[in-house]
């Protein structure tokens with residue numbers, strides 16, 4: 001790449017991720033996924049096209065193992081099969097990247113390369129960049145524990161800007177045992193069009209950066225759709241959803257950011273950040289945004305969560321870790337940082353990967369319902385006391401049937417709980433980084449056990465309804481509703497006699 005473009009910021013162009021704190025994983029032979037493609041000179045798609053098992057699971061074929069040999073078309077990251085692109089200077093958003101050829105929907109455009117660093121290092125660097133006055137965020141999250149930092153070393157992908165109506169998207173691929181992030185076209189893109197993807201910034205404090213993507217559906221600010229931003233800019237009292245715009249400090253990303261920090265300002269900002277860490281900041285949110293990722297920086301656009309967030313540091317994690325490591329940010333040193341651009345952009349999962357929601361208990365104990373005012377309310381499900389119901393029934397067979405189904409349901413619940421404990425590490429990893437998919441084998445086990453429990457519950461409840469409706473009730477037994485008590489899991493249960 002020609003880096004002699006006037007005004008281009010100093011960075012090193014790389015075509016592969018660099019590993020600073022650990023070595024590149026060495027793929028074990030038994031872990032190599034081998035597809036079943038057979039090259040047919042008359043069929044263009046035969047050598048690892050759309051139907052290739054590896055392509056379907058977003059895994060690149062391994063040279064020397066792929067049956068298509070030299071004809072394999074599924075090594076695009078490895079062979080840097082990028083689309084032609086060109087740098088240009090935008091108005092107000094710094095540099096951007098243009099398509100320099102017509103690009104097809106779904107086409108791999110370029111890899112988001114950079115230095116693969118640990119989550120802690122990403123946090124440290126984002127603070128450093130902030131203090132150095134860098135306001136563009138280039139750190140994206142790779143998974144729960146690692147980030148890609150394209151600030152000092154990266155590919156042209158680092159210049160792709162955010163849009164609320166993007167023509168590209170990020171996808172994660174497994175390449176020789178490592179996860180890599182690619183930018184893919186979401187639609188046909190004509191030559192000369194600016195490339196952009198949705199950073200899915202998660203805002204969690206500081207100034208709000210005006211989004212200059214120009215889309216008619218633009219949400220106004222980077223991270224505006226994130227929960228932290230919404231909670232900060234809306235009044236949440238009941239029935240009052242007025243937008244409190246007057247609270248928002250504004251700056252356009254290029255020109256009017258209040259950038260120069262005096263020592264005092266730094267200290268003030270740090271105090272503010274400390275408050276944020278102590279959960280005094282109303283913008284802190286949970287990490288419940290679905291299967292997407294980010295870029296980061298205050299200059300980590302997730303940046304510390306700005307990872308694909310441009311940095312994938314979950315708010316809760318930021319908070320805890322900062323508490324664990326106060327020496328990282330001593331109050332009176334240059335390490336102090338504001339969270340001016342404290343946002344994380346999230347990389348979307350590949351459309352080919354399924355994400356499974358797994359947690360203790362196959363049916364959520366709390367259900368949420370969307371209210372007309374756009375908020376969500378949780379409801380606790382009531383549980384039926386089957387033994388009590390059985391005692392109400394006159395016929396012994398009816399009683400036995402209800403008790404039998406209750407026992408089956410209890411067994412299915414116990415099985416599921418057991419399975420949950422077995423796969424807890426995988427689930428916890430998944431919950432830390434919801435953009436990653438749980439391994440298919442784990443998900444399949446979970447789905448099977450969940451279905452068994454759902455079926456057992458269905459059988460029990462139909463049996464109860466059927467028997468209560470169709471068989472006589474014992475005389476002298478009260479059918480009045482009885483008081484409810486909460487068990488340890490917050491389920492409401494009928495008080496048994």
Ligand SMILES: C[S@@+](CC[C@H](N)C(=O)[O-])C[C@H]1O[C@@H](n2cnc3c(N)ncnc32)[C@H](O)[C@@H]1O
Pocket residue numbers: 092093094095096135136137138158159160161162163210211212213253295301
């Ligand atoms: C990964 S960099 C993109 C390249 C950057 N424009 C440059 O000149 O290097 C991300 C940064 O670009 C700016 N940016 C990207 N998209 C933007 C948008 N839609 N509106 C305003 N600023 C944007 C923000 O400063 C953001 O932190």
